[in-house]
Amino acid sequence: MTCNPQYNDLEHLIVDMEEKDGEWMTHMTWKEQSDFELAIQLRKDGVITTPGDSFHESQQQEIDGLIARGVFKFVLFDPKQHANIRIFNSWFVNEVKGKTTIPFEKSRLVIQAYNDEGKQEILTQSPTIQRASQRVIFALAPSLQLQGILLYLRDITQAYIQATTLLNRLILAYLPKELRHLYPEGTIMVVRKPLYGIPEAGTHWWATYYKHHKEKLSMVTSTYDPCLLITTNKDAFGVVGMQTDDTLFLASEHFAILEDEELKKAKLMAKPRDKLSLASNLIFNGCSLTLESDGTIALLQKDQGKKLRLVTKGENSHQEYLKQRARGAYIASISQHQSPTADNIRNLNKRIMWQIENQSRGIKYIPLDLSNVKIFVFVDGSFANNKDFSSQIGYVIILANESSTGDEFEITGNLTHYSSTKSKRVTRSVLASEIYGMVGGVDMAISIGTTINMITRQLDLPNVPIVVCTDSYSLYECLVKLGTTKEKRLMIDIMALRQSYERRELTEVRWINGKDNLADSMTKSTPNKALEQFLNENRLKVRVEGWVERK
Template identity: 45%
Template sequence: MQVYTQSDDPLQRTIIADLSVQLKDVYPQGTIMVVVKPLYGIAEAGAYWWSTYFKHHIEKLQMRTSTFDPCPLISTATGSGFGIVGIQTDDTLAEKKQYLNSSSQIDFNGCVLMIDNTNTIALRQKQQCVKLDIAQNQNSYIKQRARGACIATICQPEASFDLATVAQAGEPSKEEISRLNKRIIWQKENLDCGLNYVQLNMEKLKLFTLVDASFPNNKDMSLQITKSSTIRGNIVHWSSTKCKRVTRSVLASEIYAMAHGFDIAIAIGSTIDIMTERLNLPKTPIVIYIMALREAYKRGKLKDIMALREAYKRGKLKDIRWIDGRGNLADAMTKSTPNSAIATLIDTNKLTLRVQGWVNRTETKIQVT
């Protein structure tokens, strides 16, 4: 008797399992088995269903994956309307339809979404901060660090640096535990701290990516790379990650930051272009902001090493601008005492940038100013 209707289909992934208790005496010690059919709970685990759902959306519904992440799918068929699907689980979870309006809120992806009469959408954490507690030892340190980092990645970018640095401690010291507890106390006292998304004019979108790199301020002398992307004041991406290399110059640190910022800018920008093309809207210009370097030749090297000259010629990149550090919101994710740029942007969805250098582009040459 077949347990599942799909048990005749081969698996799309290689799965290796230990022998069951009943079979261990039949085969030599150390024998393992390769599972080729979706039996014994594997179908529920998703090894079968992911390929089925993904193929259905691509072939039957004529959707395509975004360049930012393979899970979001965007419709391409011109006669069937416009839609975006986010595949998060391997099995189908059906719930009643929910509509976001000013009189009710909805739960979304572990968050709470609310909208007011001005069509501003508020993104807040969903009771995760209530579960936070002061870390006392290594075990509680790991648990509370994970909870705090989850909230920071969802809707609190200003907490990213502290939680990214404490994650580097395998055996935390008293100082590191104290640092984590300081951030946890802030999160518990700011339960309503989150992000707001204002309504935008789709025909005038611009993607701004701000990057920064510390030199070096991690315990092992490595640098911390941060990047943040906004669309007209709406924060859509941020990260604070440790670079494994130990650099010996500020220029090298900026090159690493520029590489990460350029990659994420192209990924997000091309995803937006898929949607705007489908809606017959113009492409979204990409502008990268980086901390100002004093010497002009270093700015030229930075652009040439990253092969951004070719991106300029092909129109993939609108501009690179060097700005004063006081306006770089990525600064908040490279140090524990940052500037006030990110707080200003979160509170007002507006940010003033002091441009100190840029690239003059013509048909014949590209000159760094």
């Protein structure tokens, strides 16, 4: 809301805003409404006994805490000083915490800056951990736990308001309606530090927490993800994944103690760290981690499957299709359509039904021998197999131990990363789609490999070799037998892959049987059973059609 010059005080603006309170209530989320009703019921039952009305004390505690931290200050509206400056609304997000243990009321002050035109001139997007980085931590955790390096979760409370940097622009806000009667008429807030709802708040907090890890814990970033950090001190080994206010980290006892001490020195408020154990699971970034008695770690989704519903035919089928696809059913490439037909909806419902019926399925991570572990990259491409005649390319990256017997090898390991995407480039041949799939897989494998090597060096372990597996004989020949192609764009990609092979960034390139290619599931609607078998057993036998001995 922008101040109109015809107003000489704040009275008319406050009246305007209050007249919209009824409309604001209609936009209250289902979760907020249910928590508000729950708080009333818990008070009637004598479970919540704090004085005053529902959320009254929690709201006052929130305001007192923010004032003590210097997040904002109260001033009287000045027509001269504040003219032509937008004044945002503010409101409390009320929630009942500890529903399954000891319920209590919690309130958070939020600035309603969702339609902020000023954010176009500032950085508002803060980094978050990549899924590949999460899986690197998961893949290493079972092995490192045998060495006393355990998996922990740290949750920072009220993260955004703990940023140490000041805002670079003037933010004004009205008081939430619950507090207006406590302050003189015409009082507004001048926000000086990051607060929830302000677009750049996440960036300020990330810079604060990132700097804390680099300077206080002597950590460096991985080769591809600024939110994956590794210690440089061998005596205090740690690997940290940052996700806004949560950090998932592998830590030796020394690093765990150091992390706790430095957090207290920096006066950052946080909950006690949680440790993954047989009696305690961890919830991180939508994932549930469970430690089994045999030392394996089970990775499951956190209740996403419960939100899935079949798409029904009717006037709203298009909207329902987009909603359910956004909730996780988009993993099937056959279901990615903006204007769905009856066949698209039927295919999507097939995927949704499978996910609903298999919510207990997940990914299992097992202990490995890190002294001789390898990275295996399975790549594949399907030429013009999509309805728009584009090609589907994909790859699967596995961190595994290998045992060889004659013309086959067996891998026992952990799924580290996977990808299935529609090629953005025009593909004019089967070889082109295979090459684009290999380029994407090799790029990611080298990124993950160099990061894992940073970790293994801290543990005095050897570097991890990269093995590329393809079922395309023509692509295999291009790389190891100096084959060629007439397409100039493909020649550049082949030369780059060949250069990595000659520099031994890629230790081996193997031509494998197509029925054993894990990446087949990333590119075809009716794939082989290799990936399913690997996910069930964490092992797979792969038949080799050709390879080159390198000395």
